[in-house]
Amino acid sequence: xxxxxxxxxxxxxxxxxxxxxxxxxxxxxxxxxxxxxxxxxxxxxxxxxxxxxxxxxxxxxxxxxxxxxxxxxxxxxxxxxxxxxxxxxxxxxxxxxxx
Numbered sequence: 001x002x003x004x005x006x007x008x009x010x011x012x013x014x015x016x017x018x019x020x021x022x023x024x025x026x027x028x029x030x031x032x033x034x035x036x037x038x039x040x041x042x043x044x045x046x047x048x049x050x051x052x053x054x055x056x057x058x059x060x061x062x063x064x065x066x067x068x069x070x071x072x073x074x075x076x077x078x079x080x081x082x083x084x085x086x087x088x089x090x091x092x093x094x095x096x097x098x099x
Contacts, residue, residue: 004024007017043062050059 004017004021007020043066047059047062050056050062
């Protein structure tokens with residue numbers, strides 16, 4: 001898809017290259033949607049199996065994960081003593097109170 005787009009942009013957007021680009025993009029979109037469908041089908045089957053085998057904790061863990069959606073985790077930069085930037089602010093405030 002990337003090569004088709006580069007051809008389309010370099011050659012002045014001729015109709016053939018434009019059609020090739022849109023065709024490649026459509027195929028990529030189909031592949032992604034099919035993979036997502038199979039993934040969701042596998043998750044659904046695994047939760048049904050968990051329910052049948054009375055492993056409710058595992059089942060509800062998966063259900064709650066999908067309810068919440070994607071939760072981004074931040075990677076925090078720390079120093080050698082594993083302190084974050086917020087901890088430096090707290091320490092500086094405490095130092096101001098002392099002195």
